[in-house]
Amino acid sequence: MRFTKFLMAAGAVALLSAPAVAQQPPIKVGVLHSLSGTMAISETTLKDTVLMLIDAQNKKGGLLGRKLEAVVVDPASNWPLFAEKARELIQVQKVDVVFGCWTSVSRKSVLPVFKELNSLLFYPVQYEGEESQRNVFYTGAAPNQQAIPAVEYLMSKDGGEAKRWVLLGTDYVYPRTTNKILRAFLHSKGVTDADIMENYTPFGHSDWQSIVASVKKFAGEGKKTAVVSTINGDANVPFYKELGNQGIKAQDIPTVAFSVGEEELAGIDTKPLVGHLAAWNYFQSVKNPVNEAFIKQWHAFIKSDKRVTNDPMEAHVIGFQMWVQAVEQAGTTNVDAVRQAMYGQKVKAPGGFDSVMNTNHHLSKPVMIGEVQGNGQFQIVWQTKGPIKADAWSPFIPENKDKHADWTYPWVCESCTKPTYN
């Protein structure tokens, strides 16, 4: 009797201690998205996306036998605060990886912190390129995966053979750099400066009357005119309202936008805007099983089937999945080991193709052009046959000649013309 009791007790202890041994500290994942201020409209959704992904991973049993734990901070759309919060995440909270940032100016603000503390940032938004940091993985589009194909589309027969170009943007680094690249590209296609109009407005600009009127006037020169919009954030809503009110039809002057997705259209009546375009690497309307599962998962997590999905969310899905695979492959969350394991990671993306992480820290992704529909969704009117590899340095800018971004042997550099080791 006594012996069996002893055995039972030993068994119980063993049973209890087995999980206790496996109960290692959780892997911490930092989430660095503005939950207040001007960018909250776009970034809050991304925070929810990361939480959803962590939740799903934990339900699958975590990572390396450890649970994942999200550490959410709010940098409040305040660019210097981004750097402080990044430092807090890495030094105080000791997170193993950070998913975050939206605007280029917030990314630029955190770069030195990630470099100094050697941590990893996954940046999910399309941006102006001209960068390839060792501590950042860029899961959004570079200009050659968004801006250039969109302009090429508008030049094609289906896009209306545009000959005159209006470049509208918000006044900060992303639109100005993108437009610099676009102007160089248009020059290479024989478009003269007389046929290009550039205009910048402040963040949150709300009175678009005179700008829309001047676009109309610019279009009255007998050549097919198209608008390329790098307007960011809130200002898009009054801009599109004004386009609709002034009766600018997409058949006459199409507008292609690089920062307007399903989420931004959620606040507008899109019926007057049918036919205006957006270029992304993903639309909610993409039809494939991976995307259907993603949308379903999102609706279940956010407990509303009215919420939309968009391109930066997809970028986080890809980035998170790649990071998980890289950690599993490396068997550790050590930054240097994970970075090595990241190269060549492949993920079946909701956008419908295998996305691959390249050694320049950018993805290969398909490019899609969508037309706005009356229900606030996009209908894809053109897409590349397969994924396009991102150029960190745009070949259309003369100074970028021969610049190379590659973090593997023998190159190992952000921008060099010769391999560092040879």
Next chain:
Amino acid sequence: MMRPVLRALAIFLSCLLLAATPRGAMAQDPFTAALAGLSGDFSEKIEAIEKLAALGDGRAVPLLQALGDGALLVRESDKRLAIERDKTAFDALTGESLGPADQGFETARVNNRVRGVIRGALGRLQLVSPDRAQRLAAAVGVLKTRAADNLPLLEQALAQETDADVRALLQTALAATQLLSDKPETRRAGAQALAGSSDPDVRAMLVQERQSAANDPQLTAALDAAIKSIDDRLVLFNLIQTIFQGLSLGSVLLLAAMGLAITFGVMGVINMAHGEMVMLGAYATFVTQQLFRAYLPPGAAEYSILASIPAAFAVTGALGILLERGMIRFLYGRPLETLLMTWGLSMILQQAVRSLFGPTNREVASPSWMAGALQLSDAITITANRVWIIVFGLLVLGVIVLVTRATTYGLHMRAVTQNRAIASTMGIRTGWVDALTFGLGSGIAGMAGVALSQLDNVSPNLGQGYIIDSFMVVVFGGVGNLWGTLVGSFLLGIVNKFLEPYSGAVLGKIFVLVAIIVFIQRRPRGLFALRGRAVEV
């Protein structure tokens, strides 16, 4: 007596006709053959639409309209075309119901290029339609998608057209199409006829022809003359348009600043939370609209915006009174503390709204009577919602002037502003007058929010964009003077709009700001100086 006999005869004859048509002929009929292309890819669609337009068969009209509106369905099993109405598919030709639209059907896709071709085709098909609106749309369609082979059609339509507006448009379309003719004299006639136009689109067409007409001196002369005459007219129209835009921007500034003209101008409270009152007013509009949608018949939501004006006033006014009694009255005469406190308050209000309604924009739908544009001439488009907002801004100003000039409360308010001590000895409860005045200012800010919900994003940050401008207008116009606010806001609006085309939006704002700073140096009390408590401090 004759009628029933005739009818019977007619029915009999039509039956005969139907029976005489062999079934097989239906399939080869060019109309049906062309229809098949509508289920193909973009270029097949374009080919099919062009064929349908050339056939001139009126049956194609509803089909093409549906295709353009994204309501044309293709049955996946047999490529049968159907039109979607109320989520049900109806056969495109016979109109018989084919069941729910989301089962077994796919929407026929179009892109901008196809939409353009549809517009041209519908134009051709509807030029002689009995419906005036359709003829107008058709004339625009034919004008925008010019094709030389439309000429005889246009001449014919013009010959039988009686409506003056449609005639004018048809004449423009005819002249614009004549430009494409291969006969030099027809082209010249077209150019001469278009000289009377003031439509920027027509100007674009002329410029386009000008580029390809180098070898015909007479034609180039005619084109140049036409372009010049349009340009001369456009200068005037552009001026009118810019002034209107300035007035519109001015009315927005006026609405945003009026509440502040009272709380800051009259009472001297540096109210940094003023923008948040505007924002709360916009959210009140949103909530009212949601309530209308939820509890009242569908048509009523069109007028929810009218109901939201008093609602916004009540909500923000009550909050204003609460704030004045609860906090601000303890800080009179301490501007720095007031500034810091109201600033903190603005952040609390923003975050409260963000937690309550979420960080994303809320959609306040524009009622149809406020949407769209008034086309005063081809060159001047005045958007309807802005006209309403100008009217609303002036109305609100009128009401405030009435309240302050013609009511006992207004008298008390002015008395307290001018001399608090004496007003108090005359038996005026100055504390309550302060509270009501702050409430009035906040309430007006709330009403501004109703108007701004039509122009700007309804988001927690809405107020942030207006606080600086509001202070600028009030200081520029003269602290404490409503007329100063009126003149100041319209002046700033117009100056801004005249500067914008030359300097861009960012630089334009800087210029205006610098100009105001210089102006304030010369006249520290603004355009219209006023005596009052603000002067005493």
